[in-house]
Amino acid sequence: MTEKFDAVVVGAGPAGTTSAMVMAKGGVNVAIVERGEFPGSKNVIGGVLYAHTLNQMMPGFWKEAPLERNVVWHSYCIMGRGEHTMVGYKHEGSADSPNGFTVLRSKFDRWYARKAEEAGATLILKTNVTELLSSGGKVYGVKTDRGDLESDVVVVSEGANTMLCEKAGLMGKPRPDQMAVAVREIVALPSDKIQERFGLKENEGAAIHYLGSLFRGLVGFGFLYTNRDSISVGLGATVSSMMKAHVRPYDLMERFKEDPSVEHFIRGGLVKEYQAHMIPEGGYGGMPRLYADGVLVAGDSAMLSNPITGEGADLAILSGRLAGEAVVRARRLGDYSTRTLSAYGRALGDSFALRDMKKQAGLLKYVEENVEMVDAYSEAVNAALKEWFSVDGATREEKARRIRGTVISKRPLGKVLMDLWVIWRKLL
């Protein structure tokens, strides 16, 4: 069986589905090939889908999309041993300009793919793309386990574990320090109990990121996100740091869930599902070639993720849109060469996403090489606040002196200055 489309998209996640939607609306005959039983069946999101890029595609999407909660409380928790510090920002949720939502991908991706179908895209399920068809360096379709599909152009958006990019020579196999492994559990709790525990109104959600002692030696963090009637709780760390530490992800998960800073939020909840996924963390330096003759790469496959903010799905949507627009233009010109498709690379390069990634290049490597600093700062913060809040007969002046001493004892001043300089240069 050989069928011919203008374009074939590999994977019905946010990147692929967005690109197909844009193409279908632009008159491109496009097929999305998804290996799962349904879109989203193999996908896991950390937690928050930031609204900005999807709102550009579908203004006011939250009125009809299957979302969990509008995140109004973003917080960091710095874990210590039997103590923790929480810093967060909470606001009165605005229904008209939400910042981000918790979502469950098995619901969201399915709905989103249906939107692409309504726009005219063909969705082919339960079909695995095994390689790209190419001749003389030009990609002309995909080989699947159910036959070949020919097309003028292919969008590779198959997710973090992107073997197609490797096979096509668009990138080498990622190194263990360029990928993170994450595990997550869905813990069911009644919605009113979630609202009570987190101090939320109906439809409002919380996002908490955990750093500190539990992750000693790891370039990783934990997370907790409120869904409608469940909590997503989990953690992730670079594969290399997990290998070095010889930690089993599920053992770490149990310790995480038992920590008092997490336990009181999920207490009494019933675990409904355990999940694992990789997160691309190779950053700018780890990205594949984004385009070549007859092929474009988008989403996690393009290593588009931001470990600082937890962005990923929104960047997938952005890249999918830009890839789709590049294909619509290519079809109008009747030319799918590298030269024409390079418009995608330029558009993505001009976006906030890639400018951030460019600036942050090397930050994670620095953290991995100086991984002891995460623990040092976590200890320092907890020790400083403990000192500050305790009343023990010492004057405030004396306490301030003790706090300075504690901080300096955790990490030498020279290194502190170096860390600050790197953070300043890479983030601000």
Place this chain on the structure above:
Amino acid sequence: MRLEEKLYLLRHVVDEESHIRVDQEQCAKCVDRVCLDICPANVYSYSGDRVFVAYENCVECGTCRIACPFIDWRNPLGGTGISYRFG
């Protein structure tokens, strides 16, 4: 909660053929045995010098493929493998 209990919650459509191949010769020589630690679904186990691959428990994260150069991991056949209900 034990991992076995967590894995029991998952829905898989199992293919008859494994999508994971290992190089037993390399496995026998391996000192690190990183697959034992890194796999979130405990797919790999050693019995003496031989590795056993419980591919039907695989959740398709692909981490083993990144951690070990001798694991030949492919996507399972379309429509088979893990199917999350709350992904």
